[in-house]
Amino acid sequence: MAAIEARPRTLISPAQLGRRRGKVTYWIVFGLTMTVFTLVFLGPLYWMITGGLKSTAEVIQSPPTPYPKDPSPETYGDAWDRLNLAKLLGNTLYYAFGALAFQLVLCVAAAYSLSKLRPVLGNVILGMMLATLMIPATVLIVPQYLTVIDVPLFERNLANSPWAIWLPSVTNAFNIFLLKRFFDSIPQELLDAASMDGASRIRTLWSVILPISRPILGVVSIFAIVNVWKDFLWPLLTLPDPDKQTLNVGIYSLSTGVSENVLIAAMTIASIPTLLIFLIFQRNIMSGLTAGGLKG
Amino acid sequence: MSAPALTRSEAPKGRPSGKHAAGPPAGRRREDIARSIRRNLSAHGFLIGAVLCFGFFSWYPMVREFLLAFQKNKNGVTTWVGWRNFEQVINDPAFWQAWRNTLLFTALALVLGFALPFLVAVLLNEFRHAQGYLRLLVYLPVMLPPVASVLLFKYFYDPGHGLFNAILGSVGLPEPEWLQSTDTAMLSVVIAATWMNMGSATLIYLASLQGIPGELYEAADLDGAGLWRKIWHVTIPQTRLILSLMFLMQIIATMQVFVEPFLLTGGAGPEGSTTTVVYLIYQYAFNFNNYGAAAALGLMLLLLLAGVSGAYARLNRSSGE
Numbered sequence: 001m002a003a004i005e006a007r008p009r010t011l012i013s014p015a016q017l018g019r020r021r022g023k024v025t026y027w028i029v030f031g032l033t034m035t036v037f038t039l040v041f042l043g044p045l046y047w048m049i050t051g052g053l054k055s056t057a058e059v060i061q062s063p064p065t066p067y068p069k070d071p072s073p074e075t076y077g078d079a080w081d082r083l084n085l086a087k088l089l090g091n092t093l094y095y096a097f098g099a100l101a102f103q104l105v106l107c108v109a110a111a112y113s114l115s116k117l118r119p120v121l122g123n124v125i126l127g128m129m130l131a132t133l134m135i136p137a138t139v140l141i142v143p144q145y146l147t148v149i150d151v152p153l154f155e156r157n158l159a160n161s162p163w164a165i166w167l168p169s170v171t172n173a174f175n176i177f178l179l180k181r182f183f184d185s186i187p188q189e190l191l192d193a194a195s196m197d198g199a200s201r202i203r204t205l206w207s208v209i210l211p212i213s214r215p216i217l218g219v220v221s222i223f224a225i226v227n228v229w230k231d232f233l234w235p236l237l238t239l240p241d242p243d244k245q246t247l248n249v250g251i252y253s254l255s256t257g258v259s260e261n262v263l264i265a266a267m268t269i270a271s272i273p274t275l276l277i278f279l280i281f282q283r284n285i286m287s288g289l290t291a292g293g294l295k296g
Numbered sequence: 297m298s299a300p301a302l303t304r305s306e307a308p309k310g311r312p313s314g315k316h317a318a319g320p321p322a323g324r325r326r327e328d329i330a331r332s333i334r335r336n337l338s339a340h341g342f343l344i345g346a347v348l349c350f351g352f353f354s355w356y357p358m359v360r361e362f363l364l365a366f367q368k369n370k371n372g373v374t375t376w377v378g379w380r381n382f383e384q385v386i387n388d389p390a391f392w393q394a395w396r397n398t399l400l401f402t403a404l405a406l407v408l409g410f411a412l413p414f415l416v417a418v419l420l421n422e423f424r425h426a427q428g429y430l431r432l433l434v435y436l437p438v439m440l441p442p443v444a445s446v447l448l449f450k451y452f453y454d455p456g457h458g459l460f461n462a463i464l465g466s467v468g469l470p471e472p473e474w475l476q477s478t479d480t481a482m483l484s485v486v487i488a489a490t491w492m493n494m495g496s497a498t499l500i501y502l503a504s505l506q507g508i509p510g511e512l513y514e515a516a517d518l519d520g521a522g523l524w525r526k527i528w529h530v531t532i533p534q535t536r537l538i539l540s541l542m543f544l545m546q547i548i549a550t551m552q553v554f555v556e557p558f559l560l561t562g563g564a565g566p567e568g569s570t571t572t573v574v575y576l577i578y579q580y581a582f583n584f585n586n587y588g589a590a591a592a593l594g595l596m597l598l599l600l601l602a603g604v605s606g607a608y609a610r611l612n613r614s615s616g617e
Contacts, residue, residue, distance in 0.1 A: 009513050011526055042433060051451075134605070136601050144357040167349050168349070263447065
């Protein structure tokens with residue numbers, strides 16, 4: 001009960017909750033919410049994981065069976081081979097971590113420069129970067145696609161190459177904004193001390209700023225990976241080659257050719273990495289979501 | 297901690313500072329300028345990578361969007377066609393339908409996707425137990441790859457052997473056709489989209505609810521306010537800023553809906569009942585190679601959303617005073 005007293009005051013007063021009627025109502029509402037939420041949010045996941053264990057006939061049976069009558073884990077192996085999941089998974093990991101590396105290096109360097117080195121026209125550049133947040137992303141898809149298939153000056157077609165994912169991923173003004181705001185909060189004296197000690201700028205960034213910035217780097221990294229993992233339209237357009245596709249696009253394009261239980265098993269496998277990331281880093285993700293403001 | 301590897305014993309190296317060099321003013325100025333140039337060069341050196349990426353993949357496409365809308369490309373020859381792309385887009389029979397569908401989606405998504413997360417956040421904030429677990433549950437679908445969550449709903453909606461109709465049928469309720477009927481297709485897309493996305497909004501509301509000072513509720517209690525009056529007079533005004541911002545973000549995001557209808561109904565749906573504006577853009581560009589029409593329609597969407605943001609900024613400013 002002590003824990004209840006220590007909580008910040010919310011809508012319902014502790015006195016009201018302490019009464020018998022209040023307690024009964026609280027537990028009824030709480031129990032209902034627990035049941036409904038578990039069914040609504042975990043139910044589909046349960047259906048997906050067990051759906052992959054059902055036989056082809058059982059999965060389309062009506063009404064659906066609550067649990068697999070004769071669980072066949074082979075379906076998962078079947079899905080792994082038939083949808084070439086090893087390849088798709090490898091591709092997605094490659095794109096996601098590549099995008100992460102590019103974003104970390106280039107966005108951190110840019111934010112450091114804008115926050116601490118403050119070059120001429122720095123504010124104009126920052127303003128132009130933030131202005132891109134105002135442009136609806138889907139509107140830019142067409143000219144962005146045309147640019148990627150024929151990059152001006154270089155005259156290169158980046159379609160089917162990882163660069164098509166990596167380079168545009170850097171243009172995340174929100175990352176730069178988050179990092180810059182964090183760097184702004186680092187006292188200048190710390191940097192002055194480092195430069196008094198003869199540290200170069202890269203050295204200052206590396207050994208003074210980055211160690212302090214670990215929380216924000218964590219948030220930026222997780223979202224960088226999750227964004228690539230969840231993206232659908234961009235990889236659908238820029239990586240048409242089946243050997244180069246991501247999990248999302250690969251499963252989608254093969255979805256009509258395989259039986260339902262195999263497809264469901266493939267969906268489960270595709271979900272595991274992001275769910276693992278979420279369960280391990282949930283604290284960082286949730287704090288990043290709220291501290292970093294609103295990304296929607 | 298891999299603490300700063302710099303130690304004080306490394307002693308200040310005494311930079312060649314101009315402070316004590318009592319040189320002639322002109323030479324000193326030149327030195328200052330040289331140092332400022334050096335400083336700027338290295339600062340821009342840190343920036344250049346990101347600036348190049350933005351230049352190629354963000355700023356240039358932005359400019360190009362405007363140009364494309366007034367161009368036509370035939371067999372590699374680009375010609376200026378004035379407003380003809382816009383005329384073509386407006387005269388497309390799918391044009392008004394796409395806007396109607398998009399507005400319907402936005403309206404339904406506001407009712408469901410805007411109100412529901414707030415109510416859930418208010419509810420969760422009252423719980424003294426398992427709040428972490430419930431928060432985790434609500435956010436879980438956000439982390440699923442869209443192909444998994446969307447195909448999952450596609451199975452649930454199946455009128456023949458889907459889970460939803462099996463449940464509705466077992467309690468004697470009517471079994472709708474979900475995605476296969478023009479009446480319910482868009483609603484089905486909205487329900488799926490809300491399930492997939494409501495987690496982030498819920499967590500943002502929860503965080504802002506936790507910032508409400510408890511004294512306000514205590515004062516409301518003393519005034520004898522009931523539950524609804526407390527929500528209306530304390531909770532909502534206290535979270536007004538975040539609520540209105542989320543309202544705007546929600547409109548901007550839902551007006552751009554694409555992936556959910558694309559994966560659920562193939563984009564158009566029964567008799568085009570889920571064709572959205574962005575799906576139409578996609579069709580122009582990638583099915584018909586008509587980039588001019590795609591850019592023209594994109595520009596219309598851009599202007600509309602800019603108008604919405606402008607109206608929001610205006611309203612917010614006048615109500616803030």
